[in-house]
Amino acid sequence: xxxLSRIWQGTRWFFRRFQVIRWLILIGLTVMxxxxxxxxxxAKTADVENIKSTLQTKTVIYDANNEEAGTLYGQKGTYVExxxxxxxxxxxxxxxxxxxxxxxGGFSIKGILRSALNYVIHHGQIMGGGSTITxxxxxxxxxxQKQTVMRKAQELFMAIQLNKxxxxxxxxxxxLNNAYFGNGVWGVQDAAKRYFGKDASQLDASEGAILAGMxxxxxxxxxxxxxxxxxxRRNVVLQLMVDNKKLTQAQANAAKAQSVQVVxxxxxxxxxxxxxxxxxxxxxxxxxxISVDDILNKGYKIYTNLDQTYQxxxxxxxxxxxxxxxxxxxxxQVQGASIVLDPKTGGVRAVVGNRGEHTFLGFNYATQxxxxxxxxxxxxxxxxxxxxxxxxxDSVLKDEKLSYGKxxxxxxxxxxxxxxxxxxxxxxxxxxxxxxxxxLNKIGVQKGVTSLDRFGIQLKESDQNLAAALGxxxxxxxxxxxxxxxxxxxxxxxxxxxxxxRKIVDASGQTVVxxxxxxxxxxxxxxxxxxxxxMM
Numbered sequence: 001x002x003x004l005s006r007i008w009q010g011t012r013w014f015f016r017r018f019q020v021i022r023w024l025i026l027i028g029l030t031v032m033x034x035x036x037x038x039x040x041x042x043a044k045t046a047d048v049e050n051i052k053s054t055l056q057t058k059t060v061i062y063d064a065n066n067e068e069a070g071t072l073y074g075q076k077g078t079y080v081e082x083x084x085x086x087x088x089x090x091x092x093x094x095x096x097x098x099x100x101x102x103x104x105g106g107f108s109i110k111g112i113l114r115s116a117l118n119y120v121i122h123h124g125q126i127m128g129g130g131s132t133i134t135x136x137x138x139x140x141x142x143x144x145q146k147q148t149v150m151r152k153a154q155e156l157f158m159a160i161q162l163n164k165x166x167x168x169x170x171x172x173x174x175x176l177n178n179a180y181f182g183n184g185v186w187g188v189q190d191a192a193k194r195y196f197g198k199d200a201s202q203l204d205a206s207e208g209a210i211l212a213g214m215x216x217x218x219x220x221x222x223x224x225x226x227x228x229x230x231x232x233r234r235n236v237v238l239q240l241m242v243d244n245k246k247l248t249q250a251q252a253n254a255a256k257a258q259s260v261q262v263v264x265x266x267x268x269x270x271x272x273x274x275x276x277x278x279x280x281x282x283x284x285x286x287x288x289x290i291s292v293d294d295i296l297n298k299g300y301k302i303y304t305n306l307d308q309t310y311q312x313x314x315x316x317x318x319x320x321x322x323x324x325x326x327x328x329x330x331x332x333q334v335q336g337a338s339i340v341l342d343p344k345t346g347g348v349r350a351v352v353g354n355r356g357e358h359t360f361l362g363f364n365y366a367t368q369x370x371x372x373x374x375x376x377x378x379x380x381x382x383x384x385x386x387x388x389x390x391x392x393x394d395s396v397l398k399d400e401k402l403s404y405g406k407x408x409x410x411x412x413x414x415x416x417x418x419x420x421x422x423x424x425x426x427x428x429x430x431x432x433x434x435x436x437x438x439x440l441n442k443i444g445v446q447k448g449v450t451s452l453d454r455f456g457i458q459l460k461e462s463d464q465n466l467a468a469a470l471g472x473x474x475x476x477x478x479x480x481x482x483x484x485x486x487x488x489x490x491x492x493x494x495x496x497x498x499x500x501x502r503k504i505v506d507a508s509g510q511t512v513v514x515x516x517x518x519x520x521x522x523x524x525x526x527x528x529x530x531x532x533x534x535m536m
Contacts, residue, residue: 048161049165052170057299062301062304063307063308070274080201081173086201091247092237095212095240097132100132101172104134138154181194182225192207193264195222195223204255206238209237210231214233227260230260239252276364277304279362280348280353285513299507302501302503302504305342311351313350314351318338336355337351337354338351339351353367369478371478373473373482374471378469382469383439399413399432399434400434404466411436437466445465462475480498494521497518
């Protein structure tokens, strides 16, 4: 009986364990099928069909006269078809990146297994490599650059979808037009111009191998900055082309012996003609709910208020270093900015946001800086409300060194001299400090604050004091805000809404942003405004 009991217990244990394993297998298969269905859905609903047209289109910026002012390309270069790309480049890239490109289904089993092995060896860290050309295209055009298991899985399924939608020739062309080649250069055509001064169709085996070698690390292997690295990598690529039967050993040896000289005929002048203005256009479009990526890549037509003559003249002025103070003791360049506004419409006609090298979407001192406006605030906060409260252009103001309030605030004149009394127009013309503070104290700070609000400038409570008469603000204003405020005098008392963009039209011809009828805020300062204008 004891023997039979042991058999029974063993049988129960076996079936119980078998049931658990069966359920685990069933659950695992269900999860795998679920993920597979989800990834397939994501791949099928991705914008795969429009990748080629997206890479070929450009966003065009038009000026105030509807003339083309420049283009925005984003992460893509001058698009060329595969027939315009040297076969040597194609063979070098395929030999280096994906030897089975023309026969695989968009992915490589070997590559997947190698990635999985690396994942295990490196304790769950996703390592680069293992992706086919089609997978890399999917990653570069449809996905983020994050190195995660989920992203790698999406990449695989989207590569399969790409392989279904496009021919191998189209995939290779899109990949080469979207690849990054260092120094801000995207696409094989622009890379050929940047490093060899010729079209992509003219590249030989040595040059093609250099470009193919850069794909692994564009910064480290580019010949403009690291020629030795570029040549070493070129020789590796040439040998891979021999292994892949795209070159004979003799041809590879001849290419290895070939000297290389960098010739740069690439120009980004069209997309970088007016960098501050174009950046401001992008920022404004982004505020309208259009992402930067879409602005750069979706082929919009953006109609602006740009005056190209004003813009060129402004940029030329800022290029004259002699016109600006010398650099600070620590070597930092003294900054500056300028903006030109149409007072009737609020349209920005020209802008320079900084001196020195331009950084894409970098800090714009004309639109983003908040600083003390200094004496430029006097007409807005002091003299306009004074004219509205019984004072006249020739009213006599006190020009003495006086102290005000519990804190004994004591403004001083820049010259250190005081005239005793001074007519208001002279106090303004000579930008004398003491009369301005005396006058604001007489009419009341609140009247000055209210006046500023009508000019589009709201003071925080901490800045609502007599020091504001001289621009002494903790929370400053931007040049754009001041330009808008002064536009009121030239616009019959109306405060315009500032804007760079008149309208945006998408690739289908639909207007998605329309600022052609900007709003105006009436300030009812026509009388004081004309008096203020005559004083200025």
